[in-house]
Amino acid sequence: MAIREQVQAALGTLPGAEKKIAHAFLANYPSIGLSTIAELAALAGTSAPTVLRFVARLGFESYPEFQRVLRNDVQAQLMSPLERARSTGPATENPALKASFASIAANLDATLKAxxxxxxxxxxxxxxxxxxxxxxxxxxxxxxxxxxxxxxxxxxxxxxxxxxxxxxxxxxxxxxxxxxxxxxxxxxxxxxxxxxxxxxxxxxxxxxxxxxxxxxxxxxxxxxxxxxxxxxxxxxxxxxxxxxxxxxxxxxxxxxxxxxxxxxxxxxxxxxxxxxxxxxx
CATH class of the missing domain: 3.40.50.10490 (Glucose-6-phosphate isomerase like protein; domain 1)
Structure with a gap:
């Protein structure tokens, strides 16, 4: 899942202080997530250690790792069909129909989980x-x-x-x-x-x-x-x-x-x- 989706899914299980960070992140996505720990903590009215606990709860080992994945999310979000065509290259699957249906099945399964x-x-x-x-x-x-x-x-x-x-x-x-x-x-x-x-x-x-x-x-x-x-x-x-x-x-x-x-x-x-x-x- 994208980070924004992970945060939404985790909202119901977060402690009070970390929930404040989640709300601040979602309300100011993605810019606040690309700012410093101190800026995110100040916006949410919490502390830097709370931000780090929030990031760890999402499964990231560090704040820089969290920001790296967030930047990838934003880049993927902004890709145009032309850019995706360039990145995927020519079709090589054989048979193509089976590959397409497998991709669709994976999307359905991932959506059910999301x-x-x-x-x-x-x-x-x-x-x-x-x-x-x-x-x-x-x-x-x-x-x-x-x-x-x-x-x-x-x-x-x-x-x-x-x-x-x-x-x-x-x-x-x-x-x-x-x-x-x-x-x-x-x-x-x-x-x-x-x-x-x-x-x-x-x-x-x-x-x-x-x-x-x-x-x-x-x-x-x-x-x-x-x-x-x-x-x-x-x-x-x-x-x-x-x-x-x-x-x-x-x-x-x-x-x-x-x-x-x-x-x-x-x-x-x-x-x-x-x-x-x-x-x-």
Missing amino acids: VPESEFEAACELLSDQKSACHLIGGRFTDTIASYMAAHLRIIRPNVRHFGGQTSTWRDQLLDVRPGDVVVFFDIRRYQSDLVRLGELMVERKARIVLITDPWLSPIARSARVVLPCVVDANRTWDSSIALMALAEALIDRVSRSLSESARARMQTLEDIHWNNLPGR
Whole structure:
């Protein structure tokens, strides 16, 4: 896991002073982690020895080792598809299909380990809250998953909307977002500034955000109630969206089961509408 993801996963087990460091690190990622021990300690209101205990708890032998891995994380996060194409070189796997599927299977397994069950359940609880509307949106490549998820949720619960159209229309659609509404964001590297700004506007409207992102975490994580990191790096030119789709389907299934009675009633109504509109009926 990336360091930021490790820190998030460890939050629930950290002693009080070390938890302050974790919060300071996450709120000022990555710059504060690349500063001195004294600067990180001062920001968190703790001491240098506490910083060293925090780093050791994450599995690092020293603060310089922690910073070296953090720099690698940031460099990997910022790599463009062109840079990844240059680093991976020509395909040599034989057979290529088997290698690709093995990479996908590894991503799914790593994502399963990276997503805490408690965070998954928290996301499902938010999505099952029928008193609040649910809005979904994604980025250039991930919005298709947001649309797919919205299409399913719309069948099993009311007031589900997909933020569609051009970014210039998003502010218009914000008019329908109310305090307490749930907003699902899909955002993976290279994070979209317009999505990040939309997340800020959602917070201003007191919406509750569920973020589905990558191990390096979109900046939207700063405002999210729930963060679900998926492994997307497939050691090839393009990131893989399979883990994102798998997580979306797991959320859909869990919410369907949670809303079993009302979901079945809506599905039955939909079936009745379908059959009543067939030719000859």
